[in-house]
Amino acid sequence: MGINKIGLMDFGTRSKKIDSLSIIESVIEDAALAEKLGFHRLWYGEHFITSANSPWFSPDMLLPLICGNTNTIRVGIAGVLAGYTSPIRTASSYKMLNNLFNNRIDLGFAKGTPGGNFLPFFSQPKIASHEEGILHIQSQIAAISSLLHDEDEHVKNGVILAPYRGSVPSLWNLGGSPHSYQASLSNQLNCSRTLFHKGVNLELGLDNLKAYREDFYKQFGRLPEVNIALAGFTSPNKSKREEVIALSEAEFDFVEPKTRLCCEPQELFDKMSAYAEMYDADEVIFFDIARDPDYRRESMAWMSEVFGMKNRQQLVA
Numbered sequence: 001m002g003i004n005k006i007g008l009m010d011f012g013t014r015s016k017k018i019d020s021l022s023i024i025e026s027v028i029e030d031a032a033l034a035e036k037l038g039f040h041r042l043w044y045g046e047h048f049i050t051s052a053n054s055p056w057f058s059p060d061m062l063l064p065l066i067c068g069n070t071n072t073i074r075v076g077i078a079g080v081l082a083g084y085t086s087p088i089r090t091a092s093s094y095k096m097l098n099n100l101f102n103n104r105i106d107l108g109f110a111k112g113t114p115g116g117n118f119l120p121f122f123s124q125p126k127i128a129s130h131e132e133g134i135l136h137i138q139s140q141i142a143a144i145s146s147l148l149h150d151e152d153e154h155v156k157n158g159v160i161l162a163p164y165r166g167s168v169p170s171l172w173n174l175g176g177s178p179h180s181y182q183a184s185l186s187n188q189l190n191c192s193r194t195l196f197h198k199g200v201n202l203e204l205g206l207d208n209l210k211a212y213r214e215d216f217y218k219q220f221g222r223l224p225e226v227n228i229a230l231a232g233f234t235s236p237n238k239s240k241r242e243e244v245i246a247l248s249e250a251e252f253d254f255v256e257p258k259t260r261l262c263c264e265p266q267e268l269f270d271k272m273s274a275y276a277e278m279y280d281a282d283e284v285i286f287f288d289i290a291r292d293p294d295y296r297r298e299s300m301a302w303m304s305e306v307f308g309m310k311n312r313q314q315l316v317a
Contacts, residue, residue, distance in 0.1 A: 002273065002276075002282065003272060003284055003307065006040060006284050006285075006307060007227070007283065007284070008034055008042050008288065009043045009229060009285050009286065010042065010044050011044070012024075012054065012059075015293075020052075020054060026293045027062070028066060028069050030300070031070055031073070033300060034073060034300060035073040036310075037309060038309030038310045039073060039309065040073065040074060040283065041076065041285070042066060042076070043108065044062060044063070044075075045078055045079075045110075046077060050115065058077075063097060068101075074104045076169070076170070078172070078192070078285075079108030079109045079172065080107065081113070081114065082110065082111060082137045082141050082144075084113075084114060084124055085144075087140055087147060091143075091144045091161060094148075097169070098167055098168065098169040099166040103167045105170070106171075107170070108172035109141050109144075109171070109174060110174050141187055142186070142187055144171075145171060145187040145188055145189065170225070171187070171189045172189060172225075173189040175193065177205065181205065181208045181209060181212035182212070185219070188220060190225040191209075192227050192228070193229070194229045195259050196255055197254055197255070198255065198256045200259060202278070209226070226281050228279050228283075230261055230272060230286055231252075231259070231261070231289055232260050232262045232263070233296075233299050234265050234299050234303060235265075235302060236265065240295060241262045241264075248289045251291075255289060260289070265303070268302075286303065
């Protein structure tokens with residue numbers, strides 16, 4: 001299966017020389033460019049980090065700006081920290097957003113934890129163990145999925161999410177382990193397999209992925225969407241690639257060097273295609289690790305060129 005769709009993941013991390021509001025402006029400009037270049041979707045991460053130029057913790061306020069400056073590209077969060085969110089607020093907000101912007105919103109779920117310095121400012125039950133934490137996350141995701149998919153049942157209990165009978169966002173489970181497939185199935189979630197986190201086992205879970213697809217079809221009468229997430233940077237310029245790698249190793253310590261794709265455009269095409277074939281996925285989400293805005297736009301342009309994306313916009317719209 002060839003790659004038909006490519007999306008971009010962005011955490012808003014840029015050069016420390018750029019202030020947070022300038023980063024927001026750059027991100028919005030990048031979104032318009034990505035749509036013009038033929039990218040299929042844009043995912044923005046939720047992360048709580050201590051940085052003077054961090055443009056956001058949660059991208060909730062950013063997404064309407066991105067949608068308002070684009071027309072067809074899918075836009076979403078990848079992902080909301082499921083253990084630290086309000087199910088009713090998350091479900092209602094993203095349902096409204098999806099109906100305001102022509103059914104092109106993605107709501108992804110992540111299992112991460114904010115840094116300890118942020119935890120006192122969250123309202124959540126006390127978690128006594130890792131197992132209890134996992135159960136809490138699963139309960140939160142199940143509640144959000146139910147609020148969006150089981151509208152008739154909730155209406156009986158006097159709970160209506162506006163707009164009534166409106167379309168629901170596309171729901172995604174983000175994970176790097178085979179256990180995420182069962183969680184995806186039980187909550188009617190599409191699945192994004194992350195391959196760029198340090199320590200990833202590429203072979204683990206391939207049989208689970210096949211079973212997930214088959215069981216999803218049996219249960220819901222349709223195939224789920226499945227994509228893979230990779231990280232890197234592409235440019236024909238060797239010195240730029242080496243610069244990006246050096247900065248990545250200094251500041252992106254969570255990126256696995258073995259799957260990091262910092263290479264020339266044609267090599268990027270070959271390696272991304274090989275990973276996609278391995279997972280039988282027709283879509284790749286690419287996390288560009290370059291900090292320089294101009295480098296990132298060059299990388300986007302080369303990806304569009306080497307994958308022939310501008311000529312295939314009608315396929316992915």
